[in-house]
Amino acid sequence: MKRATTQELKTFFESLGTDYDLRAPVKLHDGTRVLGGLDEGPLALEGGKIPQKPTSVFFPQFDEVFMVSKDGQFHAAEPVKKPIFVVGFTAQDLDCLEFIDKFFSENYRDDIYFNKRDGAVLVGVSGKCGKDGEFLKIAGGKCDIELISDGECFIVHPHTDKGKALVESLKASECGCGGVKMETLKEESDALPKDDEETIDKASELIRAGKVPDDFWNEIATRCIACTSCNLACPTCTCFEVYDREQDGKMVRQRIWDSCQLDGFMREASGHNPAGLQMQRTHRRIHHKLAADVERWGHRTCMLCGRCDDVCPTDIGIKSVCKEIVERYS
Amino acid sequence: MSVMTKTIAEETGGQIYQPLLCKIGSKRVLTPLETLFRIELPEGRELGHRPGQFVQVSILGYGEAPISISSSPTRKGYFELGVRNAGTLTGAMHELKEGDKIGIRGPFGTFFDAEKLAGKDLVLIAGGCGLAPMRSLIQYCEDRPSEFGKLTILYGAKTPGDRLYKEDLVEWGNSNTFACNYAVDGVPDGACFDEGQVGLITVLIPPLSLDVQNTVAVIVGPPVMYKFVIAELKKKGLTEEQIVVSLERYMKCGVGKCGHCAIEHLYCCIDGPVFWLNEISGIRGAI
Numbered sequence A: 001m002k003r004a005t006t007q008e009l010k011t012f013f014e015s016l017g018t019d020y021d022l023r024a025p026v027k028l029h030d031g032t033r034v035l036g037g038l039d040e041g042p043l044a045l046e047g048g049k050i051p052q053k054p055t056s057v058f059f060p061q062f063d064e065v066f067m068v069s070k071d072g073q074f075h076a077a078e079p080v081k082k083p084i085f086v087v088g089f090t091a092q093d094l095d096c097l098e099f100i101d102k103f104f105s106e107n108y109r110d111d112i113y114f115n116k117r118d119g120a121v122l123v124g125v126s127g128k129c130g131k132d133g134e135f136l137k138i139a140g141g142k143c144d145i146e147l148i149s150d151g152e153c154f155i156v157h158p159h160t161d162k163g164k165a166l167v168e169s170l171k172a173s174e175c176g177c178g179g180v181k182m183e184t185l186k187e188e189s190d191a192l193p194k195d196d197e198e199t200i201d202k203a204s205e206l207i208r209a210g211k212v213p214d215d216f217w218n219e220i221a222t223r224c225i226a227c228t229s230c231n232l233a234c235p236t237c238t239c240f241e242v243y244d245r246e247q248d249g250k251m252v253r254q255r256i257w258d259s260c261q262l263d264g265f266m267r268e269a270s271g272h273n274p275a276g277l278q279m280q281r282t283h284r285r286i287h288h289k290l291a292a293d294v295e296r297w298g299h300r301t302c303m304l305c306g307r308c309d310d311v312c313p314t315d316i317g318i319k320s321v322c323k324e325i326v327e328r329y330s
Numbered sequence B: 001m002s003v004m005t006k007t008i009a010e011e012t013g014g015q016i017y018q019p020l021l022c023k024i025g026s027k028r029v030l031t032p033l034e035t036l037f038r039i040e041l042p043e044g045r046e047l048g049h050r051p052g053q054f055v056q057v058s059i060l061g062y063g064e065a066p067i068s069i070s071s072s073p074t075r076k077g078y079f080e081l082g083v084r085n086a087g088t089l090t091g092a093m094h095e096l097k098e099g100d101k102i103g104i105r106g107p108f109g110t111f112f113d114a115e116k117l118a119g120k121d122l123v124l125i126a127g128g129c130g131l132a133p134m135r136s137l138i139q140y141c142e143d144r145p146s147e148f149g150k151l152t153i154l155y156g157a158k159t160p161g162d163r164l165y166k167e168d169l170v171e172w173g174n175s176n177t178f179a180c181n182y183a184v185d186g187v188p189d190g191a192c193f194d195e196g197q198v199g200l201i202t203v204l205i206p207p208l209s210l211d212v213q214n215t216v217a218v219i220v221g222p223p224v225m226y227k228f229v230i231a232e233l234k235k236k237g238l239t240e241e242q243i244v245v246s247l248e249r250y251m252k253c254g255v256g257k258c259g260h261c262a263i264e265h266l267y268c269c270i271d272g273p274v275f276w277l278n279e280i281s282g283i284r285g286a287i
């Protein structure tokens, strides 16, 4: 396997720019890490997960549904000009993407999502490159190429044929350790604490068994200010609203992320609102990922990426809520 | 769980959000608030729906809304939508004229399954706007009465003036196919009502004589109605396996993606709107 420096990876990514629409973690001048082009700031592979959900590359905050020309005909959104090449998914982000791929393909296939998703190249980042030196879990798959940091350089592990073919043009030396480094890194990854998984699975079990009373949801609800940050940051949140607007003299239908934490999310024309109480909305936020989705998809759909806990101004992200559930009801 | 009937998206190359422009064949005023639109697909094509399904109706610049199909697939060459002027899209729709174009996606959702209802005595219970989707099943039964047992229609509205499809109500009442019982919650001063009882729709249930083993009840109406109607039906001896409901939720996409219509793990747009009561009885907030 090849072992590359950040500079070598940067040169590699730049060389792909003619064939791909490249998005990689870059540092903006204010210090924020975002997924962007290499012309927007220095490549910043280190620092852990990107604050914004990386799935937004395929399911962006605003997206065109279709356009209507002056003669009244509907035109589907233009197919993407180049396939997307995206760097920076953590192992948890890749789990999230795997789920939303399934979500958008089952039943009716969401052609707008797959317009961007089909043909995309995914590059995961793991190892010793988390925030403040934190070790990021090794994904071991679910992406085309994984960049595994050993603290100095990145071991470049292609997981798919497409990844292998692309990595051939990467100019970097062979690791040359005979696989020893990877073994040690894998051991370190396997030894990462599993407390969060255990807590969330236990909380999911308690919710499903009806052990969490309404009083609890009421209590958490009083701490929610309905800022919607948790939904907007979550890579497995997929809800959207649709509206029409005029753009350059043409009518465009767009979709925009929506939040189940808002009072009007479910309000019907008759005024009936099945989620009219904050308690019902707080319950939904957690119950949906830990109980309803288990029923529908066979697994929970919180992959513990940590974003909602990072952004919630009142400390009621899913991990803290689960901790409270387990402490109080098991 | 979810059913996937063929939709007209297959003709727009699988673009599930792209409406097909269809013609408004005719318009008929039902009440001061509600109008019946007859819609024709291009080149005389059929929508291919089943009773109880809905379409997403679009007017560019005004948005999109789910509307139940109000006519039976046994009536060929068109389909009908009974629409209440409730806001932006439905308001703009009322301004359209015969011959104008309107965007349609669908048909979507689960339906009243004629195969499962075959041979049964049916009690069709509609409240208010619920008569819109129910009418597709009533017309179906009217066209194929031999497929079913005894057919009873119960319809309730707030006042006589709020009643939808008044001509149809008279026709069904006069036909040998149906036993019809109508009610209104109240009669305003100066109005008259001699076609049924004054009271909530639930007053129509106790007097029914049912062959309990062979009866299925179908309920469509405003949210408050379900609990009370179901309780009356249970008193009559019907079980949850013998009750079908159609639920309304805020729907934006119709295809299981936007998340607005979720009832716990079910999406009302693809797993519903039509459910057997036993499929949803344990689900919080469903009824």
Ligand SMILES: Cc1cc2nc3c(=O)[nH]c(=O)nc-3n(C[C@H](O)[C@H](O)[C@H](O)COP(=O)(O)OP(=O)(O)OC[C@H]3O[C@@H](n4cnc5c(N)ncnc54)[C@H](O)[C@@H]3O)c2cc1C
Residues within 6 Å of the ligand: A264, A267, A268, A269, A270, A271, B054, B063, B064, B065, B066, B067, B068, B069, B081, B082, B083, B084, B085, B086, B087, B088, B089, B090, B091, B129, B132, B133, B247, B248, B249, B250, B251, B252, B273
């Ligand atoms: C399965 C289904 C079948 C329906 N069938 C019929 C029918 O046969 N005839 C009929 O007249 N109406 C029907 N409705 C209701 C109809 O969809 C709403 O009246 C319509 O969406 C209002 O849209 P608007 O743009 O006119 O109103 P707006 O100006 O958008 O809003 C007015 C109010 O309607 C609510 N609303 C907006 N969009 C929706 C939506 N997509 N779903 C529910 N509420 C919404 C808003 O929260 C607001 O309170 C049905 C709804 C569903 C879910």
Ligand code: SF4
Residues within 6 Å of the ligand: A096, A230, A233, A234, A235, A236, A237, A289, A301, A302, A303, A304, A305, A306, A307, A308, A309, A317, A318, A319
């Ligand atoms: S940790 Fe929060 S943001 Fe991340 S997947 Fe779970 S619910 Fe979504």
Ligand code: SF4
Residues within 6 Å of the ligand: A223, A224, A225, A226, A227, A228, A229, A230, A231, A261, A311, A312, A313, A314, A315, A316, A317
């Ligand atoms: S981030 Fe926290 S406060 Fe904001 S809506 Fe979500 S739970 Fe409520």
Ligand code: FES
Residues within 6 Å of the ligand: B250, B251, B252, B253, B254, B255, B256, B257, B258, B259, B260, B261, B262, B267, B268, B269, B270
């Ligand atoms: S209407 Fe969008 S998910 Fe049901």
